Amino acid sequence: MSPADPAGDTLETNGRRPTLVVEGQGYVGLPLAMRASACGYRVVGHDLDEHRIKELVNGRSFVEDVSDVDLQDALDSGRYLPTVDARDCAGFDVALITVPTPLKEGAPDLSCIRQAATTLARFLQPGATVVLESTTYPGTTEDIVGPILEEGSGLIAGTDFSLGYSPERIDPGNRAHPFWTTPKVVSGIDAASLAATDQLYSKLVSETVRVSSPKVAELTKLLENTFRHVNIALVNEIAMFASDLDIDVWEAVDAASTKPFGFMPFTPGPGVGGHCLPIDPSYLSWRVMRSLGRSFRFVELANDVNSHMPDYVVTRIAHSLNRRRKAVNGSRVLLLGLAYKPNTGDDRMSPATVVAQRLLASGAEVRACDTHVVEDHVDVRVARVELTSEEVSAADLVVILTDHDDFDYEMVVAEAAAVLDARHRVRGPDVEYL
Ligand SMILES: NC(=O)c1ccc[n+]([C@@H]2O[C@H](COP(=O)([O-])OP(=O)(O)OC[C@H]3O[C@@H](n4cnc5c(N)ncnc54)[C@H](O)[C@@H]3O)[C@@H](O)[C@H]2O)c1
Secondary structure, eight states: OOOTOOOOOOOOOOBBBBBBEOOOSTTTTHHHHHHHHTOOEEEEEEEEOHHHHHHHHOOOOTTTTOOOHHHHHHHHHTTEEEEOOGGTTTSEEEEEEEEOOOOOEEOOHHHHHHHHHHHHHHOOOTTTTEEOOSSSOHHHHHIIIIHHHHHSOOOBTTTTEEEEEEEOOTTOSSSSSGGGGEEEEEEEHHHHHHHHHHHHHHHHOOEEOOOOHHHHHHHHHHHHHHHHHHHHHHHHHHHHHHHHHTTHHHHHHHHHTTTTSOOOOOOSSSSTTTTTTTTTTHHOOOOOOOHHHHOHHHHHHHHHHHHHHHHHHHHHHHHHHHHHOOOSSTTTEEOOOSSSSOOOOOOOTHHHHHHHHHHHHTTOOOEEEEOOOOOOOOOOOOOOOOOOOOHHOOOEEEEESSSOOTSSSSHHHOOSSSSEEETOOOOOOTTOOO
């Protein structure tokens, strides 16, 4: 947490500290729980994952933005309770839902949201506020969460309790913009719910942005992520034909970025990963198709281009080896970075996984370095190794897939026979780029 955090004692009234439940202690929920605890709430971090909760109880954080020290401070303050026992949610004043929203056979899977809302309904009391933060399609808060809460509690949304939606904008690994200094969009199903949601987040973040309804807030989040997805796909497609035309796309992006208006830089890469870009835009296209019978063509195109990028990287690896009279089959390839983005340990749906699978299928000997990734979704045949000069010099090709700051790039360039840099991080005579 930031040193500028409040002391955490301002919320207590008449010796009572308001209780804030966070449903889901993942990449979104854990930092939020830490922040709320630091701001003075009594926080119950409820999760179904027993292993995850056990680790948290023992002061071990798996989210890089939350240090073990911060976690231990929260535990020691007595204001943070990680738990799998839903009964600990009893008596809550505020509840935030930060559970996963995956795709199942291409369609939104809201089972975690339904389950979390069902749990909260058991403990909902008049005057409480419930806010959904999970990324989802417009209509979820009002059409799904509200009715579940009402049915399970016998209370009426808007009359007896407040209900809102506030999309999380957390960017794991981004130290320049922690979520509490990033403006937070807030909404409610009516004026009182909007006021309650705004009041809550005004205590947790430096700026809130009110919008007129949960649907607008839900669409705002999907607009932001679809915007990134589409623009990354655009620059990825340009990168592929720029390479064939022997033009440096990175130099073109830098040059275009000097325009002070009407341009925003996006850079090519090995594909998109994580919980957001490969999934969220499809929530919107599903909603558009379901409600209007129309396809959202930009999303389909972006999915197509971005999901092709790992294959493109493998093609470039094959060309690079080929130029030096080597086949992929039997070559030793060292992958730098398994996470889907720099300085995070999140390797969910990481393009590195696909690159590794394709290389293994072609008979390559694949090794990988990534000190951040603990939960590893990569094939067990990929040997996890430390980044040493011996590993680098023994590789036929080093491929930079994720440019973590803690890699010794100087050594890599000095020792490697050849480097394919998918992130444009290093310079050198034996380096080529996407
Ligand atoms: N990770 C990001 O960078 C990011 C950024 C913005 C928004 N989001 C959105 O936030 C939501 C959560 O994402 P995340 O990355 O934190 O996911 P995560 O998988 O890291 O964490 C979610 C947690 O919720 C728990 N959970 C599942 N069902 C539950 C239930 N019924 N009750 C209590 N806990 C339950 C899981 O065990 C897990 O620990 C998703 O909708 C995601 O799209 C994620």
